[in-house]
Amino acid sequence: MATKSTPDIVFSCPLCRGSLVTHSGAVGHSVTCAHCRETIVVPLAPAVTDATLAPGVRRVNTKIKKEEVLNPLAAELATMTLLYSETRAQLAAVREELHQTRLQEEQANVQIDARIRDLQRQLDRVINRLAASPKQPRV
Secondary structure (H helix, E strand, C coil), X not given: CCCCCCCEEXXXXXXXXXXXXXXXXXXXXXXXXXXXXXXXXXCCCCEECHHHCCCCCEECCCCCCHHHHHHHHHHHHHHHHHHHHHHHHHHHHHHHHXXXXXXXXXXXXXXXXXXXXXXXXXXXXXXXXXXHCCCCCCC
């Protein structure tokens, strides 16, 4: 028997309970059961060698087309690219909002500082007037 580069898996058809063998690269793909001829999905199963196969187990022919693997990956890549673009746009919007908030904070701080200086000048005038006025005797 020829040596395979990927280990084989043995599984049972969920419809007819027939024993089947295929290569591990077919996990998750649709195959035709060699016993009942129904289309089934290859389940995840432990790897086995040809030496561990039971008598009567039939090998399933599972030629996987590149498109079966690449098309879903291309679709997932397109989705991820779109999500990446949307996320970058949202990030740019949040950065702009943060920038505007910082500008508003800076303007508010300038106004607060000006108001504090104004109140300090008023307080200094009141203190100077009190210091300059003659002291009234307490009764």
